[in-house]
Amino acid sequence: MIQSFDRIHFRTAAWYYDIKNFINDNGITAPGSGAGSNCLYNIDSVKLYGFEMEASLQITPKLRTTAAYVYQEHQVAQTGHEQDWTYYLPATLPKHKVKALAGYEVIPRGWLQVSARYVGSRGSQKGAELDDYLVCDIGFRKKLRYQGLDYDLNLYLDNATGTRYAEVSGYPMPRYVWGVTLGLKF
């Protein structure tokens, strides 16, 4: 059900794929030579389905938030070629994912921004299940004009929550990644 309220706006979509002769690639984890030709095979049917929602909410003229949710599923027909290292790319993606972004104009032409992502548990190439995680980035951006030039200052702290997480199994992400950028337009 979709409804337009005064300050809330939605988009939602559902999808269903039935892919025949899906080429599965196990080359990168292949035993032996590792050559892809040893490890590619066709799967009769791979089905993908899910839905996605996006919402935008303008709470005040200075505060705006957006959020997106995705649910996705997959079904893979068995081929008899499976081994213990068989994996499917869709299986490494989360079933549930939420993204949110908020911006608030705290001072004239100065915005405080918060970005958050929740990623549900998902599989990995070698069978392990990766835990879900919530990671949050914070930034402050200020635009100013000085002596006829436009400046853009951006301060940020990525993974401000200090979350221990990995998007790819075995590759831990850094925590508390701070940075600053300065731009000048002429």
Added chain:
Amino acid sequence: MYRYTVFTLLLFISFTSFARILWAQEAAPVDLGEITVMASQPGVDISADKTVIHMDKFNKPGSLTTITDVLTEIGGVDVQRSSSLMAGPGDEVSIRGLNEGRMVIEIDGRRINQTGHMGRYIVDWSTLTMDDVEQIEIIRGGHSVLHPFAIGGVINIITKNKDAGTKKARGHVNAGYGRYNTWNASAAVEGSANDFTDYHFSGGSQETDGYLKNNFQKTKSFNSRLNFHLPSGAGLKLGLKHSEVDYGMPVVNDPNDPNPVVASLYDPSHPLFRRSSDQLRHLNWPQLPGGDTPKWEKQTDYLDAIFTLTAGPGTLKVHGFMTDGRRRTSLYNKAGSFSKDQFTDDRTQGIILEYMDFAPFEGHKFTFGAEYQELGQPSATQAIYKVKSGYIQDIIQIRDRWTLTPGVRYYQVEKATYKSWMEMGYPAQPPGWPFSVNNTGKTETDSDFFPSLKVDYRLTRDTTLYAAASRSYRLPCP
């Protein structure tokens, strides 16, 4: 083994918005009146057709140096990275469960995906810097026949073209620094040289020590765009996007590694990284610490020439393109011996001929096109794939509320493949197969029609419903 891939898609979308007018850059618009657009965040417009990200307005915490920095924030797009500090060649982007192996990534409407062979990456996201990007379009689903091989969707990178007629040059300089000795610098200048010529030049440099051991990265990029305004409303746009990526492959950093030499090289100042970690697409096996440095040095050029001409009732477009990649890889093989500077290259090139906005009848708008594309390795098999295709799409407006978009694309794909040891007459797999025997020289051809249909119904001023079903094809590569 290789067969064509068929898919069907049923999609239902509802949509509300601020009432704004949008018909962005996709070809063949029909005047639908007021199109609903959701301005979900500054710089992001979402319509029933696509999400458009305007880079001059887009805002998020953190740096914006490569395309994946943007895509990470977009709903419905999955970005899987091995490092959050910079985009790497092993990063993957997915829409609706399908990664770039089943999506189309384009620059100015032409496909940049590689074969996926000899390195297995389809799109190297580390080469797609933001210096010359004006906007990014995301089309979810594969219902548009205007984009070849689109199953999961399309990500189209539109390069800067906005400042036509701005005689006064303008530009910007940016610099940034962050943790792990991560810094970036970029500069751009653009304007018009005269009434007939617009220009854009930009360049940038990014560098990081990385988080994992040996996972350093240095990227340099240079972009050049020239737009010529020719007589009779014709135009010519020439583009070059060049990048150089020096990428260190993360090495095992584990005090409990089964190899005692590797275990003794554990460095506690870097995070734990085990050999059991998932493998990235460009790496077949774990890389090891020691005196040698596993890395690759890669140069990529994206070249485009786009000629447009208003011809009769429509617009003619001729687009020649090339993506050329060269890389030298130094790494440990599975047995643990190190090899330096192994050279591999890849090239995708082709031409698109398109006639668009042709409206011979009221309520119809046609696009016709033909395309030829080669994908291969200049130093080996020059054309692993030769793709010929033709397509037609009509946008049919039925009264105020209904829009039908039927289309069909015909593909003929010639593939340079190889012989199996069975068909070569061997009683069993020869030792060292497939490298010990010359098994090349076999070709296969696929051809078929792939139709699509999309139906839009404008339920209310702010709500649009649509459903689409299509059948598509994918090159049989990893």
